[in-house]
Amino acid sequence: MLAWNKKSFLIVDDFTDFRSSVRSMLRELGVQEVDIADTGEQALRLCSQKRYDFILHDFNLGDGKKNGQQVLEDLMTDKLMSHESVFVMVTAENSQAMVMSALEWEPDAYLTKPFNRASLAQRLEKIIQRKNLLKPILQALDRGKPAEVLAACIQLTKQDPRFAPLCLRYKADALRDLNQHEPLETFLKGILADRPQPWTYSALGKLLFKRGRHSEAQVIYEQAVKAFPMMPVLYDGLADVLVAAGDGKRAQQVLEDAVRLSPFAVRRQRLLGKLAMNNEDFESASKAYRHAVSQGQFSRFKDPESNLGLAQALINKCGDRGLDARTRVEINQTLTDVTKEHTDDAGVQVRARLIKATSVQSSDPEMAAKLTEQAMARFESMDHFLSADAALAVALQLKQLGQEDAGAGILKICAEVYGDDPVVMKNIAKQTDDPEILGTGKVAMDLNLQGIRSYRGGNLAEAQDLFRRALALQPKNISIALNMAQSLLHLGVQHLGAAGLQECQACLKLVGKMPETDSRFERYQKLRSRAFGV
Template sequence: MNNKTLENQRVLIVDDQRAFQLMFKGILYSMGATNVAFAPTGEQALAKCANGSYDILFVDYHLGVGKNGKQLLEDLREKKLLAPHSIFMLVTGENTVPMVMSAVELEPDDYVVKPFSQSVLRSRIQRIQRKKTQLATLYQALFDEQPELVIDLCQHEILKEGRYQQFCKRVLVENLLATERYDEAALILENTLSQRRNGWAVLLMAKLSFLKQNYAESLVLCKEAIEDNRYFAEAYDIQAKSFLAIGEIDEAFSSIQAAAEIAPFNMPRQYLLIEIARELDNIPQQVQASKQLYEITRRSIKQDVVHLLNYIRTIIDAAVRADDPQQRNRYLQEVSLALQRVKRDEGMMRDIDFGLFELLCQARLESLSGAQYQAKKVYASVAEQLVEQHQILPDAVFLLNQIGEFEQASSLTKLVPEELMSNPLLKTLFSDQQHHVDHKQMQFGELNKAGIQSYKQGNFTQAVQQFESALDLAPMNTGAALNLIQASIQLLNRQQKRKSTELFERCKKTFRVVDNMPLPDHHRSRYTDLLQQFEKLREEFRR
């Protein structure tokens, strides 16, 4: 047996347990290693790899506070710090299905569960070394992201009928699908499946069938893949997409739930879960998946404050949509806890004015509790700051729509950057609110239009009633408030003093909707004129 497996190899052990580091170092030394470095955290490992490459990395899945082993692998690949010849091996003492399958899905070079023997470790390393040596040019092309070269190299290797032809076939088909060369991919898969029903080939054929919109065939193949391996999370993904495409929403939900239970640490999977849950109006599942997206990305290269903001936005959205008061209160408590938690995580707050975001969130909650004027007052106090805070513009739009300022919300929506709207969850939140707003805005528009018509006909009593009904739907709408004031002033001009006290008070209360608020020019001049008319009338009635 060769005891020099790791001779002349630069090795990095990433583990937060000092005792394991020393024990593992002894095993590696007995295998010929003489150049062994340590890193107790994912962040330190990343820094070491940025300063020099390693031939073999043994990384514990759990690394205490900070990045875990899976997140470290994502970071190294994204930053091109893992050389094509390097071996990345995940090591863990945990063997639960979600942990193992989530790790395997990211395709490290290998995955070992503690405890393991020296002989097992040696044989696995030697096997990977042989493969990486023989397919060195292919791994380099994959590293360089050159799909056409990858296809050529795979085809060349397959013609040799060597020991890695099945691996090369899989990589070949994946790249043919990625470059939309579907007919070529189909020929290879049909030939492979005619010889043997390999799991990878069945799955890729299911994916190809889905891409070609042959959903019935895709579902048959997904079922075969799952029957062969009930932990095949990606097969459940494709099954869910196929069910969704044919409108079988309940079946799609069951499939994506199964995938998420098997391997939950996958962003596209959680986004698909949210999409399907929204189709079913399953609010708790949407909140949970949004939280999972935040947790997945929190310490990874994919860290982006938008995941945190979307998590909190989803909870508020759930509170808005909840019919049960107790459930709504639970969501409100979750919002408060999430906001408090974020304050302790300074790393997530560096790209935004979190205080401003929190103010807008609190305003939405106040609006939900009936404090519409206070919610609008908050918006007025921060409106000028929003121009520089693109990440938070959506929250201002949500607030304005919630209190019925549809016109201002529409204007502000145009300022939201397109790249921000590329996030599928934020796009969905916008779409869902707009769907709800469109219905309310239509009712509001009809009442407001009817009030204007009544006003033109001189029926000011009916106009006042119609404008009040419009404000019931959109309590802080500036246009409707000004319309109500204008109609009320006309009514006051007709009424006797003793009948006018109540109308004066209602008119005064309506002015609060627009007093000290940021107004477009056309509303500002109208407000000024109506205020002068109102003050003049009030003086006359006091005499």
């Protein structure tokens, strides 16, 4: 029997009567500590101040407010909730879209209103019994120690083999976090051979994709989608593989299937918009981006790319027909919202002005020219790099606005910064055949790859020489600068000497201009901490 009098509860619901009803049920069970909140923001503030054993959270808290899914995203991402705590999603709605969206972040339970005290108690007791069995694992997860998680899994299985099925996913995640790729692959394949599960397919697909074995990953995801057609995360993985294989059209179709299953995922809608744009399906792109803008309003995954993508998709959709009044209003509102919210982001300001200039180019060329001039002035004063996608979009917009030389300059910078990425260089080649822009990228990329091989082979001096030569061709390249810094720091700061430390720090100061959204930003922070002692 659960010791209810020792448990703390948080009830989150926008209806006073429901909060009072659930609190009465808990009081009858013997619960003494019950807090209430009527908004997601209030719930997050309370969870930042104390740890709750149970959180009963309504999914829909009303228009213009965070919903339960978004609160759970924040709690998990910001680590405001212990792994030992129980999060129950509560809703009066049971549509597939609502249920699938609520389950994507994997709450401990999903309850449909109405329910009574007995059913609530039975459900919570069952969850807490399972968590009590896994306590050593959950405590290790709270400490962020994957090696301890793995040890706890092994120990629990030794104590009682019946615990083994409960430990499988925790063990897989620990192996992943410890970068034990070979044991993890063997482990996951063993589970699939015995009893296939959606998370196992997803984990194996991600592992194979990460290791560059894209065709094998695609086979796994294809099998997974066929076996578990109601799991949107499997469609996400398949779409990633298809994008890497250059099959953007099928990737779009796959994500459209995922969106039909679970339409309230902001990042999925944004990616769908991007894929549709690349496929020149501007109707689908505008629809997906519009959903991303709307659903992202109170989400931690809100991103200016959704607004910028929506405005550009609407322009492209109208094409030579020109913009009607309704579309102009939507574009203006979308761009106004994003520029007001990101006043300090020069990149967003540049892109928004160029998109606006494109929208009025035919109707008001004088205004288009003024906006373009403002955008270029902001660009020249920027102290950080645009992302590769943003730079390519800006270059194309400038060309469409009659600023071909300025566009070529953006492409040149893009090649210097991201030239080691063959996908980026392929996209640059779609906009220019200038050998001065394209040529240095290939040579620098070859030198960088040679440097990586030398570094892995333990020949630091040779690796550093190759990275230096690559940087001479592309002095702004993020990956090459990171590789150079890592090779210099390999033996520790104490072995560098003054000149070596200065060279390392110079590389990292350059890299610090990358967007924080860049996947390499975490690596930069770790190297910077070592080089600057911060």
